[in-house]
Amino acid sequence: MASNERTGAAKLNSFAGGPDDRGFFGLFGGRFVAETLMPLILDLDRAYTAAKADPEFQKQIDFLGLHYAGRPSPLYHAERMTAELGGAKIYFKRDELNHTGSHKINNCIGQILLARRMGKTRIIAETGAGQHGVAVATVCAKYGIPCEIYMGATDVERQSPNVARMKLLGAKLNPVTSGAGTLKDAMNEALRDWVTNVRDTYYLIGTAAGPHPYPAMVRDFQSIIGQEVRTQMQEAEGRLPDTLVACIGGGSNAIGLFHPFLDDSGVAIYGVEAGGHGLDVENGHAASMTGGSPGVLHGNRTYLLQDGDGQILEGHSISAGLDYPGVGPEHSWLKDTGRVSYVAITDKEALEALQVCTRLEGIIPALEPSHALAQVIKLAPTLPKDNLLVMNLCGRGDKDLFTVAKHLGMKI
């Protein structure tokens, strides 16, 4: 009996229980931060643990979700895409219909409420495509808390509609010129700000990465996506979905969709990374899991794009939201355990998928979920017609119009 128990204990009986109390998902995660931040991270952990145990906190989140963000987001049967692809029955989880146009608001509502509980008077955040920056600026405007957003100078240029929205919402925008001027560099600068202004400032991280408890906390706030899919699919089809697909930069929308299904072994799960110009092009992609190796950056151990000397590479994607050289640690663990299949989609494939969806469904997706769509286009025809496939349409394409038009040679 005792030896059986030990054998049993060595086997994984849940994918949904992590992280451990030190913040690790197997090898990945943890808290690798400078001493100045460590006491604050521990404070945050305590505050979040207390908030989770307080029914009032969840009630506030649910209220704002319903009345402010527009939850639940619809689960939409994409009939023409389904007919065109001739395989799985395709559903879109319409998180692009949330207030601010992406799934990012789910996390920002949770974290702004936590920051208020902690008595913090200033918010900082990093942003890549600007979707997270807009969501942060939005909740800060709603609660009258000053905020500063760090955004790579390259991204400021290619995501100008979001830049204008953030400014209009009253956020102070700090363009970051170090490195390649993208999300990684914005995160470095946000961390520098935090180290300097650590006492009054709350760092509202936008993805399921960073030091513990951020990966678990962001996942918890985003898990509303998968929880709603469970209920909605039961209502629509009387059973759980068979296949889930979502795009991965840091991986917050994906973990939000996946997490409530991790222990349903019948559900096949695909995470889609940015393949950029192709995995064989050196520094030409942002697929940290399919084209990187484990390392330590921004407070956690995870798969990273790096050279043989442990220097971080910049990565590339047509999508500013996906060109982060790392990924949330829970995804790294799900990759190594084999629970989730991670694949890469190129810029070109994503652009094509965006057009297919736009013309067949009348929905212009952001470039980020267009990567997930491209995977659906590959995968659906190989699946039987009774396979229920859900793709998370995590952001809308307005912000990408200039980029897309440029690539397609349109004049606007």
Add this chain to the structure above:
Amino acid sequence: MTTPSRLDIRFANLAKQKRKALVTFITAGDPDLETSAAILAGLAEAGADVIELGMPFSDPMADGPSIQASSQRALKAGQTLVKTLAMVKTFRASDAETPIVLMGYYNPIYVYGPERFIADAKAAGVDGLIVVDVPPEADDELCIPALKAGLNFIRLATPTTGKERLPAVLQNTSGFVYYVSITGITGAAAPVVNDVQERVAAIKAQTPLPVVVGFGIRSGEQAKALSAVGDGVVVGSALVSKIEKSLGSKGEATPATTREVLSLVKELSSALSNG
């Protein structure tokens, strides 16, 4: 540790002479390997009591613009961890006494392999490690193996390190304690001496280790003032800025590069000596 390390010996000797330690920081390979090795070779004679040698990293999140730029110059010039260890080995062949502490971030060490790194660092003549993003909570990863191999592991204490946390920070620390005098990045505003004094006293009440103070010290005068509250000072960004300002139009080293860095070290050292 049973045998005293080079750091233990150096701090004991300084205490006997009633002198405060000048700890100097440069980034290995900045602006190029040859110049950096020349600066390293001249530091002790110029008055550095302990040498902190930065292992360049692409994303030095806790460092300010000067040190970040120095890392970028070094990486651009082709610096690697292997070359940094080789620099220490060369230095050690001609100087058996000046302690060298490698300072950097975890990822390059993690990719090199912590066990292999510790063995190679020890063999090269490294005395201690400061790894900014490995907190006491992760001591099993690097700190304890380093201590077992006979390397000192120097921990940072900061203004946010409260009373209840200090014992955890000090527990596996050896060589010396590095008190970061401000909340912020390297090279930021100068610290307030009175605040630092209080904190250093609190640390010294809990450990017999020497405490050196760093972050934001740019001049001999500041060094002098802050050295009074601890056992020494660390100067980094100011030296690295000297390198930056001495470079030619294409970012190349000039005859002034080595000279100006070492001359600032001399100035700092003499400010500390003039009691």
